Amino acid sequence: MTSYLLERAWVDGAVRDDVHVEIEDGRFTSVTPDWQSLNLSGGARADKFRNPRSTGDSERLPGLTLPGLANCHSHAFHRALRGRTQRERGTFWTWRDQMYAVAGRLDPDSYYALARATYREMLAAGIASVGEFHYLHHQPDGTPYDDPNAMGHALIAAARDAGIRIALLDTCYLSSGFGEPPTGAQVRYDDGSAAAWGERVAGLKDEDGVTIGAAIHSVRAVPKDQLADVARGARGKPLHVHLSEQVAENEACLNAYGVTPTKLLHDAGALGPLTSAVHATHLTDDDIALLGSTHTVSCFCPTTERDLGDGIGPSRRLHDAGSPLSLGSDSHAVIDLFEEMRATELDERLATQRRGHWTAAELLDAATRHDSLGFDDAGTIAVGHRADLVTIATDTPSTAGTGADENTAAFAATAADVTHVVVDGRVVVRQGDRDEIGRALATAIERVWA
Template identity: 45%
Template sequence: MSAFWCETAIIAGHDTGDGAPVRPEVASGVRVETIEGRISALHSGVQPQPGDTTLMGVAFPAAANAHSHAFHRILRGRTHDGRGDFWVWREQMYRSASELTPDKYQKLATAVFAEMVVTGFSSVAEFHYVHHQPDGAPYSEPHAMELALARAAVSAGIRLTLLDTLYLTGGIGTSLSPEQARFGDPDAQAWLDRLASLRAAIAREFPSERVGVGAALHSVRAVPEEALKIVAKQLPRDIPLHVHLSEQPAENQACMEAYGTTPTGLLGRHDLLSSKLSAVHSTHLTQDDISLLGGSSTTVVMCPSTEADLADGIGPARELSDAGATIALGTDQHAVIDPWIEMRTLEHGERLGSGQRGRFSPWELLRAVTEGAARSMATPIAASTLQVGAVCDLMVIDPSSTRTAGSQPLQLAFSATASDVTQVVIAGEVTAQHGVHTRLGLPGNLLAEALKEFS
């Protein structure tokens, strides 16, 4: 057993008995006892005991990143010197994808995951589609790229859900382009077979609490309806499924023309809407789409900083939540990696779109970046407060920095940034302190070195 003493911590409040989620409360002098990386006991209003690790500041549950493309980190600060839209940015992204090798990707992803850890993330869902060599031929080790990502996550100490992605077409009714060849598989059955082989390979090498495998459909642009039918019938029921959904109006228009329905409607047609599904972006939805996603208890993963950076638009997060969907947060192309900025950018987008404040409470934002996001993963589900039985994944915020001084602890989502994260604990182990990874050092140095290998 090990123990942490928190100066201040966010713990579960009292159950009101009305069936509503238990709201958090702020407690002082909280002693967190752990066994095998999970919280075994909590005591508040106490003093530290000899041997306790002291965490000064406000201890929150660590964040979960529900949507990441690790290699997109290459593009940060390099795509802003001209006009254009998502589709222009995509061409630059393809050039970066073409330069990846398993060794280069492991080095880059280790740095990106280390950046996530020091900013407060303890888990990540990696939406992975760069499977093969640039010409589309498999590597001699068929899971070389996937294993590189898993090894990177283990090196960085972050929990990984590796979302192996089905990517068959370059658009509805069009073949993969040469730039997309390494993303594809011959057909849906070949992907399902490769997914099964990958699950076995990951299970042999990594503990399930640290690395798990999920599945993803890139989008309805990249997965034809006939393939959706096969996936709906044969995908294992015990793994999460993610999909990029209605990120751009052009996707909706192409889907309507080809299938007579929206992307959400197409997924619903094949019974793919469920609590196991995470729909990423969901920026351009109809009212029927919102009802379908909410009624099926689908998780909707918003990536507010990316959606702003790519000019995607502001998604209907409040309406989706009210309809019954779970809201989660991700960093997608890593315009920034900062759970605190993602939280308030979600709320700020709502305010800009509605002309109203307080669309999401700070507590709801915290849920979105903890248990909401972790709900979509294959690794253990996080809680939105410190509580017995949860994994001991914590991020500690300095409440007296230039940014946070005077903030109420439960409103730090509107003042804190990753620069205020002083310590990060994952599975009961201090993994980062003041922006430095305890095993890997400064992520900036790792990133600078990794990025030298890309044009």
């Protein structure tokens, strides 16, 4: 049994003081706020938190402790693009050519090293679960590896060795555009048919901390007549899809099928509470109503959407229609869920010229939504739940004087303020780990570009 004494923690939708937690077999077995007042006379609490050593058998964690964060949309290999594509002019589509250059260079070994280092960066930012939207399946000429899931297995091993939970969202990608075959790097993504995709994915197995889910890359990458096959293949598991990130995709879909991408997915039976619509940027009123009435999750990735010039999606209107919000760092221009939280609110302000669309508590809910990754038992500091703890310092230049409450998390903190991270009861990041994480990233990225 391990126990911690948390100076302040987010429990039951509120910040509580002196929270004592006990952990066994990776789960919380007790959660007790106001521990000191139950056990000590007044005044002792302050002394304990000033004392740099452990109090009794419980390790003390000063600052504000949150449940583990969920990064619901990741392409791990895009981390190699940070700082290299931002200097270029162009559009999403010219950025995509640069991204394909990295996609063409990776093999299972270099992918493992890059993903492991990237997942360590996520852990250091307080992320306990990652949804890896994985489409880089085959060798550069499109031939399957001897193990047809060699790349997927590399990602699972990278996550396990880094210490993060993973939903491997194995992605079906069959066409470059509407009626166009894959070309260039895209041949690495292509299984030939939804049926062949399903056969390959059947070789991947769930294990503790690993969910095998599915993804439709986009409505341009899976022909209409095979969308329902992928949706059926995903039944009971998470299904993610890039949706209406670009106006050009909406226009091409309307030209090809006479309906919006949202309507197309709905007609194929691909929407529902286990589906996450990633980006959901350029939507009609009817699209919003369909996503809301089916309780499809909206996964927003504001730092990527601004990096790529995608536009600003209607996050609040989707939520009010019935679509829960989740967050992701997608292309990893930034890996900082605190920034994704506040960007969701701040983008709405830019779009509407009004303030106050999302409360800090709602944003924290979005950042701790693990159920769209198949981890329904994570994201809450509560008995029986997975024991994830993310502690942020409340006395740094970013966070000092901000109240040490949920507004600190949503509107002041950065990933650099995270001091201590526990995932499934195991300490995965301690203060001082950042140097090692930076070195591993530099080495892995140099290898990709060498």
